[in-house]
Amino acid sequence: MTADRSGAVDRRGGTSDAPRPVFETTRGVRVPSITAAEMRAVDRAAVDDVGLPLLSMMENAGRNLAKASRAVVGGLPQDAAVLAGGGGNGGGGLAAARHLANHGTDVTVVLDRDRDALEGAPASQAAALDATSATLVHGDGAVHDAVDVVLDVDLAIDALVGYGLTDELDGTAADLAQVVDQGSKRSLSLDVPSGFDATTGDAPGRAVHPDATLTLALPKTGLDGVPGDLLLGDIGIPDGVYERADVPAPDPSVFGGQYVVALAVVDA
Ligand SMILES: NC(=O)C1=CN([C@@H]2O[C@H](COP(=O)(O)OP(=O)(O)OC[C@H]3O[C@@H](n4cnc5c(N)ncnc54)[C@H](O)[C@@H]3O)[C@@H](O)[C@H]2O)[C@H](O)CC1
Ligand SMILES: [K+]
Secondary structure, eight states: BBBBSSSSSTTTOOHHHHHEEEETTTTTTTOBBOHHHHHHHHHHHHIIIOOOOOOOOOOOOHHHHHHHHHHHHSOOOOEEEEESSSSSSHHHHHHEEEEHHHOOEEEEEEEEGGGGGHHHHHHHHHHHHHTOOOOOEEEEEEHHHHHHHHSSEEEEEEEEESSOOOOSSOHHHHHHHHHHHOOSSSSSEEEEEESSSSSTOOOOSSOOOOEEEEEEEBBBGGGGSSSEEEEEEEEOOHHHHHHHHOOOOOOGGTTOOSSHHHHHHHEE
């Protein structure tokens, strides 16, 4: 195996200039793919260079995720479990949990850590969630509680880890991923199925194998090989941010008035 597009190991055994997958919307609009490092640069430029708050992007991610859950279930889920980590991915899951609860879904959130361990934007999302009817389970016993909940509900939402995965999924997040894979009726992952590397598509350990993934802003290069349907969510990043990050901006016709669109791979 040789170095890939990001310096990580490429499951395609490719070289540093290995071709990237190209995706296409159902209306035939091509969408380029980007690595986790490039997406991180886009996020950084959005926040530091143009002052777009992280919470705004996270809110858009969570609202789109709640909306995408309707597509996976075939209507508003009656009940849902949201498995959430402590980073930006978990924060998006917490925002989705609030939107679903606001619309009448019976939501249980299972955090992969103590609630007191949350900081920054995810902590703000958890505080806002407290004002809803959603139940939050965390800390010791979270995995045990998750087993019963996930088996019962219409939909399990995987917001454990996104493009911030380092090495193989471990600890409570890995146990929760296994619960989703073995026990859920349907599952929807945020940005990247937890346990899969966003850039290479490798899953070196346990991972969620969802019915669908809602990825954010642009599809990540590793998503061409992951199981399930692929959706793309617009989180409001302006053209100039992509330019600053030296990343190709999506053509305006990719979304064309929608905030969530379906994608297929055209060139793997
Ligand atoms: N513009 C955007 O695309 C936005 C994306 N958002 C979402 O944020 C994540 C990236 O957030 P970040 O905090 O950088 O990383 P993650 O949440 O993906 O992961 C960090 C989290 O995961 C834990 N972790 C890492 N590796 C492992 C492992 N091997 N086993 C177990 N746990 C692991 C780590 O401890 C941290 O707690 C992106 O994917 C989007 O979903 C923003 O919400 C909005 C803007
Ligand atoms: K995820």
